Each structure stands twice: as C-alpha cells, then as structure tokens.
Amino acid sequence: MSDLDRTDRAILAEIQRDGRISNARLAERVGLSETPCARRLKRLEADGYIEGYRAVLSRTALGLGVVAFCLVRFSLHDRSLANRFERDVQGLPRIVACHNVSGTADYLLQIVSRDLDDYGVFMRDVVRALPGVTSVESILSLNEVKRYVGLPLP
Known part of the structure; x- marks a missing residue:
C-alpha cells in the first residue's frame, strides 16, 4: 500500500463506490485526464489491488430473508x-x-x-x-x- 499515492487511493475509493463508473467520470472525480486515469486503473488491476468487479444483489428481491x-x-x-x-x-x-x-x-x-x-x-x-x-x-x-x-x- 505504500507505493500508492493520493490519486491511486482516490481511484480505488471511487471504484469501490461504483464499479461501473465510466473512465471519463472517474477521471473527472480524481482530477486526471482520461488517458492517465485509464493507465493508472490498468496498473492497479495488474498490480493486484483490484481483484475484480461485481454487482451487489438484493437479498430481499431474491427471496433470501x-x-x-x-x-x-x-x-x-x-x-x-x-x-x-x-x-x-x-x-x-x-x-x-x-x-x-x-x-x-x-x-x-x-x-x-x-x-x-x-x-x-x-x-x-x-x-x-x-x-x-x-x-x-x-x-x-x-x-x-x-x-x-x-x-x-x-
């Protein structure tokens, strides 16, 4: 975690909140242009900080009370x-x-x-x-x- 800077942490925080966020919106939220943002996101994935993306399902809607x-x-x-x-x-x-x-x-x-x-x-x-x-x-x-x-x- 020590090799992560403030921008990397901001990217990780944003994608934890919304895994479907577009690169354009993510770049805007973390204060980068789109290309460097996409590059950082790919590096975070390659370095293992991001294990995957998934949807959060509703237990109630699925009948799992x-x-x-x-x-x-x-x-x-x-x-x-x-x-x-x-x-x-x-x-x-x-x-x-x-x-x-x-x-x-x-x-x-x-x-x-x-x-x-x-x-x-x-x-x-x-x-x-x-x-x-x-x-x-x-x-x-x-x-x-x-x-x-x-x-x-x-």
Whole structure:
C-alpha cells in the first residue's frame, strides 16, 4: 500500500463506490485526464489491488430473508479433513463466506436462506453432514446494521 499515492487511493475509493463508473467520470472525480486515469486503473488491476468487479444483489428481491452465522467445530483436527471441508464449502452457494477462525470454533460460515425452515433443513442435511463437523452453533442476524461497502483506504 505504500507505493500508492493520493490519486491511486482516490481511484480505488471511487471504484469501490461504483464499479461501473465510466473512465471519463472517474477521471473527472480524481482530477486526471482520461488517458492517465485509464493507465493508472490498468496498473492497479495488474498490480493486484483490484481483484475484480461485481454487482451487489438484493437479498430481499431474491427471496433470501435469513442471514445466519454458523460456528462449526471439529473434534479431530486433521489437515486432510479440513481440506475436504473447505473444498466442499466452496461448492455450496448458500454459504456466502467461510473463515477459518481461532477460539472455540474452527470455522465461521455466513449462510443465506429463504426462511427459518429452509435454514433448518440446510443445517440438518448439508452443514452437519460436511466432513469433520461435530457441532454447529447458529447465530441469526436480526438486522443488518452495516453492510460491507469496501475496504478502508488510508
């Protein structure tokens, strides 16, 4: 991050707010002409500061009314078992995030479902059947207070 100047940071901030911003509008917002702005954006992409672009979808419009966090515990800590678990989780679209964590759990999953019944079936038939899982604890989100809007840029 130390090789980023103020203009690079401004570009990153703007595209986090609007990934579909035109180069002309981006250049205007960061105080550059279009060619140098496009060049900087390509460099930021090539240097790995920008991993990709995506749309933010509405859970409500898609009928996904439940967001749950699930603490997953293993009784046996075996690398091959953990690898299988992680590989299987990658193939489950309802699990929108998975973190290997420290503390009393081994993994923290973020899961979306249509409703509580749908979530219960998914937990019983899918999550509890994943390799290595010996216990799970669900934490239901009652209200999303702050949504992920991007990474902080100093």
